[in-house]
Amino acid sequence: MSGGARIWALHLALVAMLFAALFVLPTYHATNLARIMVLAVFAMGYNLAFGYTGLLSLGHAMFFAAGMFAMGLPVWHWGLGGGPALLLGLVAGGAMAGAVGLLALRTAGVSFMIVTLMFAQAGYLTILYFGQVTGGDEGFVVDAAARRLFGFDLSSDVPRYLAALALFAAAMAGCLWLVRSPFGRVMVAMRENEERSRMLGYDPFRVKLAALVISGVYAGAAGAAYGLLFGYVGGSFATIQYSILPMLYVLLGGAGTVLGPFLGALLMFYLIDITSGFTSAWLFFVGAALVLLILFAPKGILGTIRERGARWLP
Amino acid sequence: MAAVLALTAVGLNLVFGVMRVVNVAHGEFFMLGAIGAWFVTHYLPVPAAMAWIAALVIAPLAVGAIAALADVTVLKRLKYDPEATIVATIGLLYIFQQAALSFYGPDARPVAPPFHLRLQLPWFGYSGYKLFVVVAAAVILLGVWLLMTRTRAGLVMRATQVDRDTARNFGIDVDRVYAGTFALGAALAAAAAVLIVPIQQAHYLMGHDPLLLSFIVVIIGGLGSLRGTLVAALVIGLSDGVISMFFSPTLAKIIATLAVALVLVFRPQGLFGAKE
Numbered sequence: 001m002s003g004g005a006r007i008w009a010l011h012l013a014l015v016a017m018l019f020a021a022l023f024v025l026p027t028y029h030a031t032n033l034a035r036i037m038v039l040a041v042f043a044m045g046y047n048l049a050f051g052y053t054g055l056l057s058l059g060h061a062m063f064f065a066a067g068m069f070a071m072g073l074p075v076w077h078w079g080l081g082g083g084p085a086l087l088l089g090l091v092a093g094g095a096m097a098g099a100v101g102l103l104a105l106r107t108a109g110v111s112f113m114i115v116t117l118m119f120a121q122a123g124y125l126t127i128l129y130f131g132q133v134t135g136g137d138e139g140f141v142v143d144a145a146a147r148r149l150f151g152f153d154l155s156s157d158v159p160r161y162l163a164a165l166a167l168f169a170a171a172m173a174g175c176l177w178l179v180r181s182p183f184g185r186v187m188v189a190m191r192e193n194e195e196r197s198r199m200l201g202y203d204p205f206r207v208k209l210a211a212l213v214i215s216g217v218y219a220g221a222a223g224a225a226y227g228l229l230f231g232y233v234g235g236s237f238a239t240i241q242y243s244i245l246p247m248l249y250v251l252l253g254g255a256g257t258v259l260g261p262f263l264g265a266l267l268m269f270y271l272i273d274i275t276s277g278f279t280s281a282w283l284f285f286v287g288a289a290l291v292l293l294i295l296f297a298p299k300g301i302l303g304t305i306r307e308r309g310a311r312w313l314p
Numbered sequence: 315m316a317a318v319l320a321l322t323a324v325g326l327n328l329v330f331g332v333m334r335v336v337n338v339a340h341g342e343f344f345m346l347g348a349i350g351a352w353f354v355t356h357y358l359p360v361p362a363a364m365a366w367i368a369a370l371v372i373a374p375l376a377v378g379a380i381a382a383l384a385d386v387t388v389l390k391r392l393k394y395d396p397e398a399t400i401v402a403t404i405g406l407l408y409i410f411q412q413a414a415l416s417f418y419g420p421d422a423r424p425v426a427p428p429f430h431l432r433l434q435l436p437w438f439g440y441s442g443y444k445l446f447v448v449v450a451a452a453v454i455l456l457g458v459w460l461l462m463t464r465t466r467a468g469l470v471m472r473a474t475q476v477d478r479d480t481a482r483n484f485g486i487d488v489d490r491v492y493a494g495t496f497a498l499g500a501a502l503a504a505a506a507a508v509l510i511v512p513i514q515q516a517h518y519l520m521g522h523d524p525l526l527l528s529f530i531v532v533i534i535g536g537l538g539s540l541r542g543t544l545v546a547a548l549v550i551g552l553s554d555g556v557i558s559m560f561f562s563p564t565l566a567k568i569i570a571t572l573a574v575a576l577v578l579v580f581r582p583q584g585l586f587g588a589k590e
Contacts, residue, residue: 056397106579110396118575125568287408294401
């Protein structure tokens with residue numbers, strides 16, 4: 001098999017397996033998996049910025065929340081339908097990322113991390129400040145009537161799973177296509193050596209801004225879908241924790257790999273799920289996982305596998 | 315409280331200046347200091363004032379030791395790569411927070427101040443303890459300043475700050491300097507917490523605000539510039555109260571965080587920092 005066919009086959013196989021899992025898994029795990037797939041889309045967006053372009057952002061919760069609230073608020077206040085609301089979420093995530101990027105991308109490295117962190121914190125506080133409109137800390141429940149897409153009721157298990165899978169598959173295909181495209185190579189070039197790519201005639205600011213906007217669209221889509229599928233929109237999704245989570249997923253699964261975010265989300269979700277079964281100290285595991293990963297496996301699981309032989313892994 | 319903020323921020327800035335490490339777990343060292351103070355005053359069978367003084371010694375030492383341990387086991391292995399250390403200190407933040415929650419519990423608990431004294435001025439009364447905090451913080455800061463400028467240890471730290479490799483060539487044990495600096499920075503945060511804890515209560519989430527505020531102070535004052543940090547701490551510590559009087563605290567925080575982000579974007583060397 002040629003490289004391209006092998007890669008597409010691998011990813012199609014994953015989608016097929018996830019589809020089959022719907023009929024095999026008990027409802028509890030199927031719901032978990034739907035959640036993981038949506039979070040994996042978020043992490044994939046994060047990975048496009050961090051893993052491929054080398055932009056370590058600590059503010060992605062803002063894009064996630066932008067998508068979520070852009071979806072939820074029109075539904076709540078004006079009774080907008082689910083489909084248009086989802087689109088609004090996508091646009092909002094990208095627009096937010098574009099606005100932040102215009103300012104934050106003037107900095108690099110540590111400053112970039114702090115600036116994105118500060119913007120995200122300001123975003124979170126803004127949601128709290130306009131608590132009358134946004135529901136503040138308590139959030140609000142998305143109206144069941146709006147949770148319909150093409151006539152399917154997203155609040156019931158099977159359509160919800162399929163919707164999550166469809167989003168995941170679309171996001172993964174988009175990601176795969178993007179990183180194998182010429183533009184994807186330029187993104188990696190920015191990560192590896194910005195000066196040299198500048199000398200080759202690429203404008204680092206524009207490439208990074210574009211990558212961040214795409215990343216924001218992913219995060220916004222994930223946020224909107226999360227609110228739509230699980231019926232709840234709240235300020236807690238804008239906290240710094242939701243900026244850390246995708247980073248954790250990506251680090252665990254492997255930064256700069258297409259499947260890494262999903263693998264990381266899957267493992268981390270069940271690590272927390274299982275440990276919280278017998279101890280309430282799950283935060284400890286999140287912290288320990290971060291420290292151990294950065295210490296011993298900065299490339300993550302798939303990154304290590306790719307290094308040890310499977311070089312064709314995208 | 316500008317004085318306490320100055321202590322915390324100087325600790326953060328010391329670590330950044332000498333080690334080039336942005337310590338996201340700095341607020342947790344503050345929190346650990348406050349909780350340490352509670353444990354010391356709670357379990358030491360001596361009068362409140364004595365116990366508090368003991369806490370002022372023990373808590374920073376203990377927190378400093380924890381920080382040194384974290385430095386040697388984690389940060390050193392990362393070779394102080396700026397981005398990796400941020401991720402690692404975020405991990406440490408979660409670990410410390412969870413440890414505090416597990417061993418100390420979710421409640422906020424008070425620590426008795428070492429003395430009750432109210433200065434009655436003609437037009438308003440003022441808590442004597444608050445004035446004492448200002449004086450104590452100033453004394454500690456003076457001590458740090460003397461340490462940095464007048465002692466061999468300070469000289470070694472400054473030498474490492476200027477050029478790590480040259481310092482190593484001159485026979486300075488850079489690893490020990492780093493561990494010491496990290497411990498000193500954490501101990502300063504802990505000392506600030508012990509000073510403030512009779513006014514605020516000790517709580518496992520209390521590290522958030524000091525972290526954010528000291529970040530703001532350090533950035534406005536210029537990364538790596540101790541004098542700028544002091545000025546900025548005074549300005550922000552005082553203006554925070556003023557802004558909160560006119561706007562709601564949330565709005566004040568929004569304005570402050572946005573201002574800091576914009577300062578970093580347009581004047582990365584800080585408002586008072588010198589261009590490198």
